[in-house]
Amino acid sequence: MDVFQVHILAADRSFYEGPCLSLTFPASDGEMGILAHHASMIAAVLPGTLRWQVPGQPVQTAAVSPGMVKVEHNDVLVLVDSAEHPEEIDAARAQREADEAREVLLQRRSRQEHQIAQAALARALNRLRVKSADQGRFG
Amino acid sequence: MAGTKEIKTHIDSVQETRKITNAMYLIAATKLRRARQGLDNTRPYFEALRGEIKRIFRAVRDVDSRYFYPSDPPASTGGTYGCLVITADKGLAGAYNQNAIREAQHLLEQHPNTKLFVVGEYGRRFFDHRNIPIEHSFLYTAQNPTMVRAREISALLLDRFDRGELQKIFVVYTDMENGTTFTARSTRLLPFHRNYFDSPRTERKPVEPFEFLPNPKAVLENMIQSYVSGFIYSALIDSFCCEQNARMMAMDSANQNAEKLLGDLSLEFNRVRQSAITQEITEISAGAKAQRQKRGKER
Numbered sequence: 010m011d012v013f014q015v016h017i018l019a020a021d022r023s024f025y026e027g028p029c030l031s032l033t034f035p036a037s038d039g040e041m042g043i044l045a046h047h048a049s050m051i052a053a054v055l056p057g058t059l060r061w062q063v064p065g066q067p068v069q070t071a072a073v074s075p076g077m078v079k080v081e082h083n084d085v086l087v088l089v090d091s092a093e094h095p096e097e098i099d100a101a102r103a104q105r106e107a108d109e110a111r112e113v114l115l116q117r118r119s120r121q122e123h124q125i126a127q128a129a130l131a132r133a134l135n136r137l138r139v140k141s142a143d144q145g146r147f148g
Numbered sequence: 149m150a151g152t153k154e155i156k157t158h159i160d161s162v163q164e165t166r167k168i169t170n171a172m173y174l175i176a177a178t179k180l181r182r183a184r185q186g187l188d189n190t191r192p193y194f195e196a197l198r199g200e201i202k203r204i205f206r207a208v209r210d211v212d213s214r215y216f217y218p219s220d221p222p223a224s225t226g227g228t229y230g231c232l233v234i235t236a237d238k239g240l241a242g243a244y245n246q247n248a249i250r251e252a253q254h255l256l257e258q259h260p261n262t263k264l265f266v267v268g269e270y271g272r273r274f275f276d277h278r279n280i281p282i283e284h285s286f287l288y289t290a291q292n293p294t295m296v297r298a299r300e301i302s303a304l305l306l307d308r309f310d311r312g313e314l315q316k317i318f319v320v321y322t323d324m325e326n327g328t329t330f331t332a333r334s335t336r337l338l339p340f341h342r343n344y345f346d347s348p349r350t351e352r353k354p355v356e357p358f359e360f361l362p363n364p365k366a367v368l369e370n371m372i373q374s375y376v377s378g379f380i381y382s383a384l385i386d387s388f389c390c391e392q393n394a395r396m397m398a399m400d401s402a403n404q405n406a407e408k409l410l411g412d413l414s415l416e417f418n419r420v421r422q423s424a425i426t427q428e429i430t431e432i433s434a435g436a437k438a439q440r441q442k443r444g445k446e447r
């Protein structure tokens with residue numbers, strides 16, 4: 010299988026740079042996969058699970074927040090607000106955040122607070138999903 | 149002239165103050181290093197993001213969004229503006245706060261119908277004191293700029309902007325030009341000027357067309373939100389670096405002043421002590437002489 014270069018940049022750090030066999034990201038209409046020699050494309054990334062495979066290693070996963078993916082000349086650039094490895098995710102904390110966000114959603118607060126809480130809930134649930142999928146694989 | 153005791157107390161108090169300013173200097177230096185690290189970490193992402201926005205513009209000319217000025221001549225300049233002012237929580241940082249506030253006041257004079265959004269305790273108190281209404285002050289401190297904070301601020305500003313409550317959004321922050329000089333700046337954050345992302349003519353056109361999923365507008369709006377929070381994040385960190393740098397310089401000169409003051413004071417202390425001793429000797433020898441003369445007369 011052919012290899013392509015991938016650069017995953019999060020807002021606070023450079024997450025992964027190097028060769029990659031395949032990359033799957035959450036797009037607006039479901040998950041989308043990229044292999045080598047993909048046509049040039051720019052796509053929006055939704056919060057969800059990012060999966061990529063480094064040659065000779067098992068598939069890796071990460072929880073990502075919204076951003077974009079660009080493919081050009083066999084070079085893939087992933088720009089997201091945040092990206093986390095499953096082992097970096099603190100399940101207890103994510104659970105707590107999800108609970109807090111649900112509570113805020115229940116209290117009828119202002120529109121803007123509602124939106125922030127919704128985004129926080131989506132992030133926390135996404136983290137939990139990535140974490141539990143990872144544990145299922147090894148445990 | 150003050151007595152030795154007073155001078156001694158003065159010296160002690162100056163030494164105590166110097167201890168504090170020295171500690172503050174060291175704290176500021178550590179914080180500065182940490183904040184710089186954060187800025188360096190976020191820079192590649194931010195620059196890549198800006199590059200991609202540029203690229204989309206190059207690829208599709210006619211994309212229209214509320215985040216951009218319309219391509220036809222700009223609309224009227226009326227309406228309410230929003231202004232995010234970033235100050236420190238505390239003073240003792242030279243002219244750092246004053247510069248940022250002066251810049252904000254300048255903006256207020258030009259366009260009185262401006263709502264203020266203030267980060268930092270110092271700015272909040274300043275505007276409170278002068279009865280200048282603040283639309284929203286972010287109560288968490290300017291001390292620890294994180295992406296989460298920046299996202300909260302940008303969510304609030306974008307929400308107002310989307311609802312049309314704010315026509316334009318400005319950011320007043322302090323920019324570090326190089327290691328030693330920094331200036332307060334005001335930058336328009338929204339709406340964007342197309343030219344801002346326009347590339348110089350020399351850059352080559354994209355060779356092959358891009359496919360946009362789901363469509364250029366959605367991708368662009370998704371990116372703009374990240375860009376706004378990224379911009380606010382870097383403005384927060386930039387200001388924080390400047391604040392720490394200004395505080396370092398202020399504390400450094402305070403240390404030097406204390407040094408100088410201590411030198412002067414110890415000189416004065418020695419002089420006073422010396423003159424006291426001299427006086428004592430004079431008095432004793434004068435007394436002894438008088439006694440001797442008295443005894444001589446008796447004989």
